[in-house]
Amino acid sequence: MEQPRSKRILLGITGGIAAYKTAELARLLAKQGIEVQAAMTGAAVQFIAPLTMQALTGRPVLVNQRDAVDQPDTGGNGMAHIGASRAADAIVIAPATANFIAKLAHGLADDLLSALCLARDCPLLVAPAMNRQMWENPATQRNIAQLNADGAIVLGPCSGAQACGEEGMGRMLEAEELARNIVKFLASSPPATPLPHPRERELEGVRILVTAGPTYEAIDAVRGITNRSSGKMGYAVAQAALELGAEVTLVSGQTALSKPQGARVADVTSAAEMFGAVKQYLADTDIFIGVAAVADYRVAQPSEQKIKKGGGNLTLELLPNPDILAYVAGLPQPPFCVGFAAESENLREQAAAKRKAKKIPLLAANLAQQAIGADEGELILFDDTGEHLLPRADKHALARALLRHIVKLYRQGKPR
Numbered sequence: 001m002e003q004p005r006s007k008r009i010l011l012g013i014t015g016g017i018a019a020y021k022t023a024e025l026a027r028l029l030a031k032q033g034i035e036v037q038a039a040m041t042g043a044a045v046q047f048i049a050p051l052t053m054q055a056l057t058g059r060p061v062l063v064n065q066r067d068a069v070d071q072p073d074t075g076g077n078g079m080a081h082i083g084a085s086r087a088a089d090a091i092v093i094a095p096a097t098a099n100f101i102a103k104l105a106h107g108l109a110d111d112l113l114s115a116l117c118l119a120r121d122c123p124l125l126v127a128p129a130m131n132r133q134m135w136e137n138p139a140t141q142r143n144i145a146q147l148n149a150d151g152a153i154v155l156g157p158c159s160g161a162q163a164c165g166e167e168g169m170g171r172m173l174e175a176e177e178l179a180r181n182i183v184k185f186l187a188s189s190p191p192a193t194p195l196p197h198p199r200e201r202e203l204e205g206v207r208i209l210v211t212a213g214p215t216y217e218a219i220d221a222v223r224g225i226t227n228r229s230s231g232k233m234g235y236a237v238a239q240a241a242l243e244l245g246a247e248v249t250l251v252s253g254q255t256a257l258s259k260p261q262g263a264r265v266a267d268v269t270s271a272a273e274m275f276g277a278v279k280q281y282l283a284d285t286d287i288f289i290g291v292a293a294v295a296d297y298r299v300a301q302p303s304e305q306k307i308k309k310g311g312g313n314l315t316l317e318l319l320p321n322p323d324i325l326a327y328v329a330g331l332p333q334p335p336f337c338v339g340f341a342a343e344s345e346n347l348r349e350q351a352a353a354k355r356k357a358k359k360i361p362l363l364a365a366n367l368a369q370q371a372i373g374a375d376e377g378e379l380i381l382f383d384d385t386g387e388h389l390l391p392r393a394d395k396h397a398l399a400r401a402l403l404r405h406i407v408k409l410y411r412q413g414k415p416r
């Protein structure tokens with residue numbers, strides 16, 4: 001039987017200090033049996049020698065157009081930027097500087113690596129690395145949003161100590177984490193049909209109801225049962241839906257976040273209040289996305305006064321709360337329902353079982369330990385076609401990628 005061919009990555013390196021980590025990344029990918037073809041910009045060779053990358057990948061490194069013309073994998077067409085990108089299962093840019101991200105976002109092709117990216121017909125994964133202020137600059141954020149909208153997968157960055165001596169967001173993910181994400185990406189089932197190119201305001205006229213944040217179940221006048229959900233993911237989902245032109249209603253538990261502009265917001269405290277608000281807006285809903293961490297139980301008889309301590313034990317009776325998502329999904333004509341699951345173990349099994357139990361077409365799952373309160377995370381989407389990894393990225397990028405997936409499934413079920 002013919003062996004499946006090994007996966008091929010075109011590993012693009014641009015001019016940032018994090019380039020030294022890319023040597024380790026190449027080694028880890030090669031160790032996994034992935035063929036790595038390195039391509040470097042003129043600035044990158046100031047940071048790491050092409051010879052280092054050649055030794056680790058076993059292939060000459062592409063730095064300028066001439067290097068690639070005679071590559072065996074180019075199909076002999078002498079067109080380096082076409083051939084070398086055609087041979088790859090994915091292009092990974094690590095590190096991706098702010099400047100290179102700007103070039104990608106605008107479709108520039110003024111050196112070999114940017115030309116390879118523009119001429120590709122494979123997925124593009126980008127690992128940004130830059131100073132915190134460069135990352136936070138609205139221009140960079142616009143460019144990242146554009147890359148997301150164009151279907152690129154943004155890996156990281158993460159926060160921490162920076163080469164410039166500052167602390168903050170913009171560090172490239174460590175080589176192990178990048179390698180893990182890339183390997184998972186290559187192994188995850190490709191979507192049955194390619195994701196549609198998101199037209200601007202793809203969700204114009206579509207009404208989306210999002211629940212977000214924690215619920216708080218009172219024990220007495222000053223105490224209650226809650227959880228550590230920050231609401232960041234739910235708010236990012238609402239924001240991503242607004243960017244695509246949807247009419248968004250956000251039913252939010254107590255959070256410290258500022259409200260997304262343009263959304264109708266209902267502030268709630270308990271699961272019962274959240275349920276009431278959801279029922280109120282449900283008639284006007286095409287897509288329901290349950291991101292809230294809803295308490296499964298409430299206190300049977302919360303005390304109106306502060307409970308004074310006595311000498312002995314105190315027992316609280318808890319009653320089950322309604323499952324809001326299951327209720328919505330169980331309606332005779334439900335909106336398109338999306339659930340979230342944060343699991344602390346056996347993520348895949350638990351998530352797949354939860355999707356079935358709640359009878360929902362799409363469930364986004366993550367590891368609770370990594371997700372709660374963090375600015376970044378990774379998601380695995382479960383739908384009828386299988387699993388789809390959304391590799392680690394900040395929650396806004398993740399939310400945009402999730403929305404793209406939702407748009408695709410929603411449109412499949414409801415032709416325009």
Ligand code: CTP
Pocket residue numbers: 211271290291292293294295296321322323324325326338339340341342354
């Ligand atoms: N959810 C809901 N109402 C509830 C509990 C959960 O709408 N009372 C929604 C959440 O918003 C999320 C999904 O259901 O989209 C999964 O929630 P989770 O609490 O993880 O699932 P449970 O079914 O409660 O399972 P368990 O707590 O046992 O993991």
